[in-house]
Amino acid sequence: MSRTNQGIALTIRKVKKQYGQRQVLHEVDLQVKSGEFIAIVGQSGCGKSTLLRLLAGLERPTAGEILQNGQPLKKINGMARVMFQNPRLLPWKTVYGNVSLGARHIQTKEVKKAQILTLLDRVGLRTHADDWPATLSGGQQQRVALARALLSRPPLLLLDEPLGALDALTRMEMQQLILQLWQEHRFTALLVTHDVEEAVAMADRIILLRNGRVALNAPIPLPHPRQRSQPEFAQLVGEILSEVMNPASLAHQSLQRKDEPDELHQSEREIFSGQETDEIVRSLTARTFFDRIHFK
Numbered sequence: 216m217s218r219t220n221q222g223i224a225l226t227i228r229k230v231k232k233q234y235g236q237r238q239v240l241h242e243v244d245l246q247v248k249s250g251e252f253i254a255i256v257g258q259s260g261c262g263k264s265t266l267l268r269l270l271a272g273l274e275r276p277t278a279g280e281i282l283q284n285g286q287p288l289k290k291i292n293g294m295a296r297v298m299f300q301n302p303r304l305l306p307w308k309t310v311y312g313n314v315s316l317g318a319r320h321i322q323t324k325e326v327k328k329a330q331i332l333t334l335l336d337r338v339g340l341r342t343h344a345d346d347w348p349a350t351l352s353g354g355q356q357q358r359v360a361l362a363r364a365l366l367s368r369p370p371l372l373l374l375d376e377p378l379g380a381l382d383a384l385t386r387m388e389m390q391q392l393i394l395q396l397w398q399e400h401r402f403t404a405l406l407v408t409h410d411v412e413e414a415v416a417m418a419d420r421i422i423l424l425r426n427g428r429v430a431l432n433a434p435i436p437l438p439h440p441r442q443r444s445q446p447e448f449a450q451l452v453g454e455i456l457s458e459v460m461n462p463a464s465l466a467h468q469s470l471q472r473k474d475e476p477d478e479l480h481q482s483e484r485e486i487f488s489g490q491e492t493d494e495i496v497r498s499l500t501a502r503t504f505f506d507r508i509h510f511k
């Protein structure tokens with residue numbers, strides 16, 4: 216598959232999100248470069264999915280702004296596609312039919328067919344084109360969802376724990392596949408994950424959200440392909456894990472981006488604020504709404 220779109224650059228500037236009295240995001244500041252792969256980690260309820268919903272344009276920030284290639288994001292984000300933990304395939308459509316849901320932009324039938332088959336080939340499912348989703352394994356279903364998300368060549372791929380339900384081996388295969396497609400297509404990727412090893416294996420940079428704030432912004436300077444057996448890999452996993460698990464610990468100097476002094480400052484203020492509270496309450500309404508984006 217040929218190299219195509221450059222990913223979009225994102226500027227998230229002083230973004231706040233409030234639901235009633237509950238402040239979920241507090242002045243999140245983040246710059247994402249075109250084609251960058253960002254992993255977002257943090258404890259349950261810290262605002263990861265909320266941030267992705269804002270980037271998908273499904274909800275508006277209470278304050279602050281989001282810019283895409285310098286342009287304010289004002290409505291549903293047509294440049295973004297989303298993948299979820301549940302592949303959300305339509306059971307009454309074949310693999311081919313499900314992927315073709317992502318092809319509304321393609322006019323010609325022949326072009327559409329060729330692109331779908333090429334992508335199915337790429338995710339290793341060409342021979343399953345006529346199969347029903349129920350006959351596929353969980354990993355295969357996620358590969359269909361990935362093909363559907365990538366068919367329109369989105370400049371931005373938002374991944375909300377898409378591999379969370381897979382077994383360890385399938386998960387690593389999917390990580391490799393997503394990385395390969397990212398290297399080919401050069402879209403910008405934001406991956407929410409609870410798995411710090413996955414974040415270190417895949418991302419250029421890891422953002423730790425804690426109670427709706429950026430608590431750590433850590434570049435991962437390891438070249439691809441990354442070997443989990445490397446001491447540097449294990450060290451980074453350990454350092455980031457301790458940040459995720461231990462809100463009172465100071466951010467490690469070695470993990471901080473030197474060119475983002477404001478975020479370091481923010482992180483330190485936040486760590487000393489003593490206002491850590493874990494919220495694991497979920498909003499079904501918001502989730503149901505979020506679920507619709509991949510058909511847009």
Ligand SMILES: Nc1ncnc2c1ncn2[C@@H]1O[C@H](COP(=O)(O)OP(=O)(O)OP(=O)(O)O)[C@@H](O)[C@H]1O
Nearest residue numbers: 234239259260261262263264265494496497498501
């Ligand atoms: N529509 C909503 N109305 C009210 N509160 C909401 C809404 N959406 C999210 N929240 C709250 O915002 C907080 C953050 O939710 P979010 O789903 O972003 O967390 P998360 O970091 O993705 O968690 P998890 O890891 O469990 O998926 C939670 O306390 C949640 O209840």
Ligand SMILES: [Mg+2]
Nearest residue numbers: 263264265375
């Ligand atoms: Mg979430």
